[in-house]
Amino acid sequence: MEKERNYTLKIWRQPNAQSKGAFKTYEVKNISTGSSFLEMLDILNEEISEKGEDPVHFDHDCREGICGMCSLFINGRPHGPEEEITVCQLHMRTFANGTTITIEPWRAKAFPVIKDLIVDRTAFDRIIQAGGFVSINTGGVPDANAIPIAKHDAELAMDAAACIGCGACVAACKNASAMLFVSAKVSQLALLPQGQAERKKRALAMVEQMDEEGFGACTNTGACSAECPKGIDLSNIARMNRDYFTAAIS
């Protein structure tokens, strides 16, 4: 296996939200197979900066697959070709020498492009603000062990809580629906005793906010879960739907 590789990159460039974007082609050389995808972009940016061209802007922070900041649509898939992985954990050994790689931002009406590959995902924050919490203040809560929770339920709640809020589910969905994201939070709290008091109200309020933000409808294609870097399960959507419909008719 060669240790260094060359690639052709087709990257979406868009100076700001107002302007129209377009693909631009770059060549990168001598990329170590041990480099991550984002390190490959760092190298490109060093090179084009040296030539005086504005570097390619992309979101990233932790670079260990947990903050949910990185968000690239690579060769037609959110976070690229590997399963259950964010783009910051993707390594260049995955891409054969000499191939062309297409890199785009998340595309969704509710996620407008800010610059190049960076989109505005604050809609997700507003959905959480609509009800993704338990209404308690700091202090005056019962002892932690006063609320026993069956291990099985705690594990299911943790499965749902593992969502990193990256938005890959929206990017993967042909309708740009946010159902997987919303249902993960609704489910986490619905599975726990702490979440019961506001259970119905929460499902209604969060779904309503989701619609208001302009996310599309869910048509059960399952693309969201298939592309989710944390493997959030589709059963969360079913659970939320049940809560939502019982709340809506009661």
Place this chain on the structure above:
Amino acid sequence: MSLDSKIPEGPLAEKWTKHKFNLKLVNPSNKRKYDIIVVGTGLAGGAAAASFGELGYNVKAFCYQDSPRRAHSIAAQGGINAAKNYQNDGDSVFRLFYDTIKGGDYRSREANVYRLAEVSNNIIDQCVAQGVPFAREYGGLLDNRSFGGAQVSRTFYARGQTGQQLLLGAYSALSRQIAAGKVTMFTRNEMLDVVIIDGKARGIITRNLVTGKIESHSAHAVVLATGGYGNVFFLSTNAMGCNGSAVWRAYKKGAFFGNPCFTQIHPTCIPVHGDQQSKLTLMSESLRNDGRVWVPKEVTVAEKLRKRQIKPSDISEEERDYYLERIYPSFGNLVPRDVASRNAKNVCDEGKGVGETGLAVYLDFRDAIKRDGIEVIKAKYGNLFQMYEKITAENPYETPMMIYPAVHYTMGGLWVDYNLQTTIPGLFAAGECNFSDHGANRLGASALMQGLADGYFVIPYTIGNYLAGIPNARVSTDHPAFAEAEKEIKDRINTLLNIKGTKTVDHFHKELGKIMWEKCGMSRDEKRLKEAKVEIKKLRDEYWKDVKVLGVNEELNMTLEKALRVADFMELGELMVEDALDRKESCGGHFREESQTEEGEAKRDDVNFTYVSAWEFKGDDKPAALHKEELVFENVKLTQRSYK
């Protein structure tokens, strides 16, 4: 100016309770007349902002990411300590206090650490009530594990994502206050300066990272909760955006900097793969419970391994040096972080390192798999092994992991008194960005505890005391102090953009990192520290002549953001070196080669160095002034750590 730590009188166990009673209160209906700025919304800032909002204050909160949910607290894997004693194994507030003081090598304040241990239990209650899905036992109660060499099981965890779950808990509380209109959240905003009026912190200047707009915000008090500054070293386990700028700007405005040289180097990180590396990934410390650390005994064998002429499995038992087990028979692979890190460096310096670069040691699970079976190991470490394989393309079930130490945490930070107030009235610091609680070395699972203790249970009380003592009249951002601070920043930005030099910002950052790592890293001595001082100064001069920052201010410009941060890192690096030079003893994570025992272990010098260094800014290119806060120990006896 003299340092007043404001430690309350009275017996240790009663100090905090008494202090809370003595603190002045702001009447509930008056709270809405006070505005508080919180910079940083990780565990410390998120918890503080939410709690302030619940109390009725008006809060403006800031972070540089696109959402508060992404602060680097999210990356903590292992867990959070609390003195619940749910396991009935002899834990108590006093034991947690004692372990933390001892672990910090007796360079922290008794009163602060005791309070931390005391409120630790409230944190767990709070997080469970928020719906944080901690691990549970079959009976439905909370599960614990032991962590970082502690002799009791007091660590609460949520799989390998404890930091994420705690942060999302704080984020949900914060979101509720945003919805209630009590907190206004400014994301993608970077604080570039604090504004001082009549000797008090009255606001901040920020740059909107999307539009480049420089903006003024005023308040009655400012809380910094901006995390650690480990990225001075370029490579660290911190996130790419973690920076020291907020604390550095506060320092330059008069806040003292405490123990800047105290850095924690974590022994189990994935080794550097080459020059293209941008950051380092931590592997949980829990791996040392079952993995055995070794290198080959002979340099020639190590050479063959580096060239891949042989495999680790080709090396017989006699040819292996399980050096931690050999040197520290009673603690073995579980010695504290600093000891494990330093020994890894030593064997690599002797030429016995493995991996392509020779800067790695093995962490081998062969014997554990033989003993317990592969399924048991998988159940314990499956997700970590998988993560390792994703990054390195090697399977740790079949071949030993390779690890190397990396910069992980900064114990140093803004000097604060018992109320978490800096030396600037009205300016507070919480979480990793202050110096309190961890002394010269932080124990595993204690940073999450400290961040949430500060944010939920300490600062909401102490800030009230401050606010109750000042008039509630608001200052307008039309005050000339704001215009002046804005102008200073705009000038700095323009200067950077107009240098139009030949070298990239990253180039300088990497150079700085190299100097810091080699000369102010895991082991330090006077000669190299003095060299580092000269080299950083030279690099800094070159930076301001030859850096290349493209683009303009009035747009999303990540090069400019970095350029501002790296400029501050260079100055901060210099202060770290200065502090390391002053502290001629070895303690915790600070190892001075001149101060070691005959066996090469760290030797503390309690007679001369039982103090906190608090540095005061005296002007650019003037040496900083050192103030010493003597530490007084009334409840524990100072002993030399021994892990033999």
